[in-house]
Amino acid sequence: MTVQPQTIYLKDYLAPAYWIKTVDLIITLREEDALVMATLQLEQNVKVPQTGRLTLQGENQQLLEIEIDGRVLSAAEYVLTDSDLTLPLTAKSATVRIQSTHRPKENKTLSGLYYSNGNYCTQCEAEGFRRITYFLDRPDVLSVFTTTLIAEQAQYPYLLANGNCVDQGENDDGTHWVKWQDPFPKPAYLFAMVAGDLAKLTDTYTTRSGKVVALEFYVEHHNQNQVEHAIQSLKRSMAFDEKVYGLEYDLELYMVVAVEDFNMGAMENKGLNIFNTKYVLADQNTATDTDYQNIESVIGHEYFHNWSGNRVTLRDWFQLSLKEGFTVYREQQFAAACGSPTCNRIDEVNLIRTRQFAEDAGPMAHAVRPESYIEINNFYTMTVYQKGAEVIRMLHTLLGDEAYYAGTSLYFKRHDGQAVTTDDFVQAMSDASGKDLKQFLNWYRQAGTPSVTLSGEYYGKGQRFILTASQSCPPTPQQPNKAPFVIPIKIQLLDNQGTALLPANTVIVLTEGTQQFEFNNITQAPTPSLFGQFSAPVKWDYPYTQSEQHILLRHDTCPVNRWDIGQTMMSNAILAGLAQPETAALPGDMLEILKALIQDQKEDPALLSRLLTLPGFGFLGEKLSCIEPQVLLATILRIEQQIADVLYEPLLQRYEHSLPKGVYQYNQKDMGLRAMANVCLYYLVRAQQGQGLNLAVAQYQAADNMTLRMGSLRAVNDFDAALRNNLLSDFYSRYQDYALVVDKWLSLHATARHVNCFKQVQTLTHHPAFHWTNPNKVYSLLGAFGQNPMAFHQADGSGYAFLAQAVCDLDRKNPQVASRMIDPLTQAKKYAAPYRQHMTDALHQLSKEKLSANVYEKVSKSLEELQHA
């Protein structure tokens, strides 16, 4: 029998018995293995009781020798298990030397030191450093690292590690060595090294105070023409953090290495970021506008971590959102400054409402600062990242610019070089602003999406408008009852012409269960625009009349809310249509408004492209207590068809105006036009009367960029006919040498809403372009499949069984990836009985296997929830 993985609790936090002041690593990369010699300077932590022993974490390696203060230990003196090493230790300070070896080329977990496409690289967050050497692998142990790398010179001309290069040389045997030193003490999860034969692209950035920073990007040789956008994005990030947060870069060198095999997006290792190629490489032929934006965001995100995460780090992993939520918010501010604030915000809101809300309503629901976990890698979630960012955004809204930035400055100054908690962050915000933020902490402690119900009453006589708001939050695992949240509501009151009656940026704050807000000198019954810019991550409801909805859709002074009311109106039509999908329809007056918007050339094409897109399956599923997936999908498709048929002419005209003139340029204007052209085309190919398919082929053939090419493929992708299949084959033959475009080709197959999709996905798992060991390939095919209602929710449950089997196979190689792939099955409880039963069966089947802690945690928590359903 295997031991059940243990639950770790925040309340059990204990500071370490020793600090590790310095780490001196000498890593020799040999053909078959890596030899690691680690010299650790330990110093007792006088604040905690001593036991005479010290336990270091370590796994997946061969221990060769341990020395304490120059004396080699005999095997009887220490205790070694699969996961740790316990040493006898009583001295105030000691030098411990440990030699071990491991086999990076056999490491398919992509955690620790591994081999990808001929190069070595590392990934140590969250707990990967223990796969390199025995260590106190926890974020509150900060050490100064010196790293010497030794490898064959011809095969591995570049040997990189954190900090500054301090020495290097050649040996007679064809190897060379490079020594690096990072002056900033850091936790082991920020350690990184790379060895490889790569193309190096350089630039420089001069900081505000005049320091010249060398920027170095390392990519595989054949990708060297696709790095410019990432380099420019980095320079913009550096300028942004100086200008907005007053934060400068602190080393003389900033390196970014792009690797093809990577579990996540990128990693903020000090001075040596390692990136998934997906978030570095771009040119107009291979990357869409969205890819360009994502690169800018992720480059910014990792750069901003240099302060929010690295200079000020985490006390323990429960504090993960302290760096991630904050950094996502900083990244969002940066993206808004570089691009369209409205469209960025819409895309963020969409993500949180579809994915984070679902997570918060499921068996893995957890607070932004969780209280327990089984596997920390399962907590790199929408909640910790996206909801965590919303929490910082709310603080900003509540405090205002001045106090918010005073708070962040105080936080960075007060805690520079420390490992701290979310409470420390909120304390700094409170101290700087003079505001009591105790109740605000509920956002960190309580899981679940709050609901806010609002209603309004106008008193013409007193020219008063009274808004009543009530909040509640559903129970989540371990948290049956919730205390009220502090909910900032950005509000505007509009008259019938859409004129604003309140000062811009008015914010009311709901802190109690139920509360009333009074507005005076309101001369006519107003339409309230609520939660402007999505000012709080809640579900809310206000009983708008139809004419109020129209005022908001046309005139709301908050463009995000114009989009939002459109989504509400479309959702209502879809939900109303569920009883009879064949006759589901948008109301005629809504179609009239959409038509007018399409015909209005002044209407921003980027915003319009979002306004015309129906709410997704995930967003709608959140509004239902029991999902009939095929019925829901059929209803969505029916309404798409209706829009296409009724608005064909205006869409066709707008389409013709929307194809940008001239060669491809990455700028706001052209991006908006391309987004609009693609949405128009999507509907045009669906219309019964039209020439849509021909237009799609023409757009595909004529395109000088990937955005329009992909737009055309997405438009035709649901039609499993020769035309679509020919385009997809053409696409593959054009781009088969571009790994990132092959990913798009795979996900096109997996997102298609036609009856053969499931079969095609199964077949593609045997295609030579698909690799089980490459996360991008798995996410593109199986990740997209799990999000595709038509293909995944087979009536006989075969879609679930297929995914469960894939998870099981993946789990033996890469538990982190396997665990991401299982997410759709964790939503079982929300589905109608036969589907739920098949999903439960698939989970049961999995539970009989020998699972990683990662997959075990999700399977067991899902089954537990289903038992109580």
Ligand code: TRP
């Ligand atoms: N800290 C990284 C980020 O948010 C996340 C990350 C990268 C990660 N690689 C990982 C987390 C591997 C867990 C495992 O930018």
Ligand code: ZN
């Ligand atoms: Zn991050």
